[in-house]
Each structure stands twice: as C-alpha cells, then as structure tokens.
Amino acid sequence: MHTRRHMLSDSAKVAALLAAVGLAPQLAKAQAASYNSAAFEAKNMADAMKALGAAVPVASKDVTVTAPDIAENGAVVPVGAAAALPGVKRLLILVEKNPAALAAMFEPSDAVEANISTRVKLGQSSNVFAVAILNDGKVLFAQKEVKVTLGGCGG
Amino acid sequence: MTDPMRIRAQVAGDKATVRVLMAHEMETGQRKDAAGKVIPAWFIQEVSATHNGKPVLSAQWGPSISKNPFMQFSLKGAKVGDKIAITWVDNKGEKRTDEATAS
C-alpha cells in the first residue's frame, strides 16, 4: 500500500499534525502507518501526486468525473470519480482551488467497482479532478469545472 | 460521543449499491469563531468498509469532505442478508463502526 519513502515522510508529518492538536504520542504512532498527510496538505495536484509517489497524470477518457455544472452552495458539492479500466489501485478526488487540493483517496479492492462518489467543499468556483492510479503505475485523470454561486439572500 | 451512521446496501442483480451517511463536523481548521480564534481542524481521516468481515474498500479523506459526509460505492457479489460494516477514524483518534444488512 505504501512505499517505504512515503511511510517515512508521513510519520513525520502526522506526528507534527497530531502534536499540533495536542494528541498523545501513542496515538500518533497508531495513525502514522496509514494517513498520508503530506498528500492531503499539498497545495496542488502535482505536489499531491509527488507525495503519493505517483506519476504526472495524463488526461484520459477512460476516467470520468461527475459533478454539477453549478452548485448553489460550495459547502456541499457532489463529486464522483470512476475509471472504466481494470486494475485501479487508487481513485482520487481533487479540487484545484481549495487550500489543499486533495479531498479524498479511495483504494477499492477487486470487490468494489472503480466508481465512488462523495461530497466535497469548494471554497470558490473551481476545476474538480478525478484521478485513477492503476496497478501498472499509469496515472490518468479527468476534470470538470464547477461554478459556485451565491444562493439565498446573501445575508 | 459519536452518533450512528446510516448505511443502506441495496442489492440489484449481482451487486449492491452502498450509501453511507456519517455524522461528523468535518471542521477544516481554516475557519474562525466569532471571537476571531481559529476553530481547530476536526475531520474524518480514514474510512474502511467490510463485506461479511472481509475488507473491501479503504479511503483517506482530507478536511474538504463536506460536513456529515456521504459516500456511495458498488459492491460486487453482494447478496441480500450480507453484512456491510463501515468504520471511520478522525484526526482526534475517535473511531466509530456501524453495520447494516444488505436488502
């Protein structure tokens, strides 16, 4: 699931993160093994991919991102990522203009279809990306622009 | 104190659509309260799913997942009566598992 390189950078970052929120060291230890905080703190897609040890993503029509053209509220924007290919190791959802681009990373087993949806926050109108990382190392992506509008009375 | 999830697993043909709602603040750590103090980040970081006890999906989330998160996926080979369990762990180390029966 992780290369040794990631594990090292992760544990340092997670330890710092947990120290910041005042959590006990044993907890930090328990979580450090999995959560890739470097990837989730990366400002943009390129840095997030680097933190995941993944190649530069290539646009592909085999990957689809589902999202509305327009969202009445950026606090809840439905986004789905899907890949019509076998051997999907990871499916990612990223929001270009959020302070940290990576929103979610899913690791489906063979028993789960590479088609997962969730809901994300958009600080402003932005491109959203779906990225598929395949077992053979290929990294493919699709993108869609979501316009966030101001609903209600704005008061 | 954590509140229960709502998990629905609906079987159609040889797969089940699993929809999960989790009760969580998903605080980004970027917002300030009325007094101008930063509200600390508090969000679910890891989610995992099992099918009759067997791990089928794991996920890592950042704080930009919406409050009271929703997640949907399709589980192959699921039958009516199968047990689907979801577990989340947040950045404070709080953890919750709930289970549903596919219908």
Place this chain on the structure above:
Amino acid sequence: MNARTVKPGIAALALLACASAGAQTKSSADGIAEYRKMLEDGNPAELFEAKGEALWKEKRGPKNASLELCDLGKGAGIVKGAFVELPRYFADTNKVQDLESRLVSCMEALQGLNAAGISSTPFGRGEQNNVTALATWVAAESRGLKFNLPQNHVEEKRSYEIGKRVFFFRGGTHDFSCASCHGEDAKRIRLQDLPNLTKNPGDGIGFAAWPAYRVSNGQMWGMQLRLNDCYRQQRFPYPGFGSEATIAVSTYMGVNAKGAESIAPSIKR
C-alpha cells in the same frame, strides 16, 4: 435514502422562472436543478431522523419517561399522519400548537423537563437539538401524506386569520413582510425559487418541505428555525420560539398547503 426524483412542482417553478428571466439563465436554472437532484440521494436529515426516533423511545428527564404517550393530535402515541395536521388546537394546553411547541409540551408533561427553559434555549444547543431531531423523525413518519390541517375549532380558525395578518405584516428597516418574497408565483431571490405561500405551492414545496437539512451550514432546521431566519433576514426583531405569531403564520401556510404532499425532512441549499 430518498429514491424520489426531481419533483414536478420544482421543475415547473424553475421553468416559469426561466421563461420570465430569459434564455441567459436557462442553463443556470437547469444546472441548479441538476445539483439539487444530485443531493437528494443521501440526505443527512436521515441522521437526525434516526436520532429523533431513538429520543422518542428513550426514558429521559426527571420523570424517567419516554415520549411514547405524547399526543400529537391524533391520540396518545400516534405519530403517523400527525405532522400533516399541525398546527392544531390542543385542549390540554388550550392553545393552537405547532409540532415543535407541542413536542416541548410533551417533554414537560411526560418527562418533567422544563418547557420554558427549552423554549428559551438557542437553536442548535442542548434540548433544542433534541426537539429538532424529534420533529425531524415525526415529520418523516408522515412522508408522502398530504397536508390537511383541521379548521374545526374556533381557535384553529382564529389562528389562520391571525396568521394571515402576520404574513402580510410589513415592518422593520426594509419594510418587508412574508408576502414581500412569498406572495407571488415564480419569483426568485438570487437563484433561489420562492414558493407562493398564499396558496398551495405544490407537493413538497414551502411548508411541505420542512424540517430540512441545510447544506449551507450543515444544520437541521425545523419550521421554527426556518421562520426565525426568515424574520432575521426580514430585519425584524427576534421571534420567540413557539410564539403565537410563528404558530399562527404556520397555521396560515399549513392550511393553504392543503393537499400538498409532505416530503419532509428535505434537503435545502
């Protein structure tokens, strides 16, 4: 989750809004409709519904009792169908009550909790959260039923008449009344469709859509909080929880909505 697809009433409203606003906004109205449809599947209101059901059955308060004997208007303990007949007159309190104020009366009578204390608790805190969850569950038990408020008792008729006057009452720094925004068909604030609440606005619209989960702040809102925030935006002073104005205007909207199908708890912007 609610498998219902987009409601014909909303589609019709959106269509009317487009017709009046021109071609430019057609795509944005369509976009908004698409967004709302995507949200319907997986409404976090379900989390509150589950909490409310558990609270109804849980022995709580100084009397260590559940709410299972609460009379919501159809007899002690009868929940199904109660929501679409509220507000109504209750002989024991000698008042017309809406769902939330009635729940608070039951919490006092059955569980020994302090009704005045709950009513003065700000929304989103303490027992008010429990009232909201309970209202969410009670409303959900009437999902798909049509509104049919009783208007037999003179106090119910009076509540409607007072409610109508409350609805049209203009005041505050901006001269707004409820009717300023909700008195005509096919109007919008920004991109938000405004139901005409002087008549039945259609299934699942207006009074037939609350309690609702607000995605903008991730909060569950009952009708009392919905009205409270309307009055805030109207630039009015603060309406008391369960005050006669809020209940009367609910009676007015509820009676007008006769025949409208309830979709509560719904999901809103």
Place this chain on the structure above:
Amino acid sequence: MASSKNVSMALVGLVFSAGCAVLPSPQELDVQGRAVMKASFRDQSIAKVNRIDQDPAQLACSTDQPLAPEQAKKVEADSLATIVWPAGGRYFGDWREGEKLAQNGRGMTWTDPSAETKDNGGNCYNCHEIDRKEISFGTIGPSLWNYGKIRGVKEVADPAAAPVVQYTWGKLWNSKAYVACSNMPRFGHAKVLDENQIRHLMALLLDPASPVNR
C-alpha cells in the same frame, strides 16, 4: 388579544361552549393580529422590538388587498415629501462601488455588527438583474440591465437626463413615493444607505461607463 381570551375563559372556564366559539370580526382580528406581533418578538442585538411599530405606509400596505386609489395617492404624496435630494445636486458616485453595494446583501439583521450605513449593502441582486455578468440574481423586481441606456442617458449631466436621474434618486431614497406599496426598501428614508452610497448606486444604473449600460 390577551384580554379577549381572558373574557372567554372567565365566561366558560376551561370548556369552550358554542356560545363563545365565534370568530372575532375582521376588524377585531386586525387588532389581535397587531397585538400578537407585539407580543411575539423581543430585542436581539441591533434588531429592537420598535421595528414592529409600523409607520402609516407600512400599516397601509400590510394587507393582501390593493390600496384604494386615494389611499395610495396619499402614501405616495407623503413619501415624496420625505425625499432628501442630494447636496449640491451631486447625484453620482463610482459605479464600481455601486456594484459592490448591489452585490452586498448584508445589513440591519440581528447578526450584523451595527446599524450604521457602512455595514449595510444594497441587496440589489437579491431582487434585480443588474450587470448581466452576475447570473445569480432575483426576479422580485424588474431587470435593471441597460437601465440608463434604455432610458436614453448618454451623459449623466445632460439636462435631458434630469427627469430620469431625479426619479431614480427618489426611487432609491423612498420607493413608496412612486408605488405606494412597492416591495423595495426605502433605502434613504430608512437610513439603510447614506447619500454617498446612493450616489454609487446611481452611477451603477445610469453612468454610460457602467457595465450595466454597455
């Protein structure tokens, strides 16, 4: 309201008899309705209960019925008399500031910091289309796209433009001078916006350089 209830209670105790179960007259209900409003609200921050005290225009317009023509004329004439015309005949400010005010839907609620005009927006897009670039606009009021252009304003100082310039100022100051029960707030009259802010909105609507008139 409270007194009528006490009377019925005193007469029949807790039991409602057919005798007292009669709906009050419409006039009595009007009185009760206002009493209910008075009793149902409390102060919260800057939003005080005196906001429920209606002035004659608010009172006259609190009905689902159209006003009688003579009543409407009176409200309009009284409202017209309240308009404060701009000092030194300076009607125009900066349309860029006007656009910001038009976008801003804040002000005067109990969650706003103060009741000073500096904390208030104009709320314009809530009800009007203005600059067409903004797709999130309301439809309670008419579209204001090309407001000045449609009215033939080529130069704001042009004497030929004076009638529309004055009308627009008056409308922003006290809308009820022109339509008795207009839905539009009386921005100047109610001290929601000050003269300078209204000048900026004037520029947004009428300045040929404003994006509204391109």
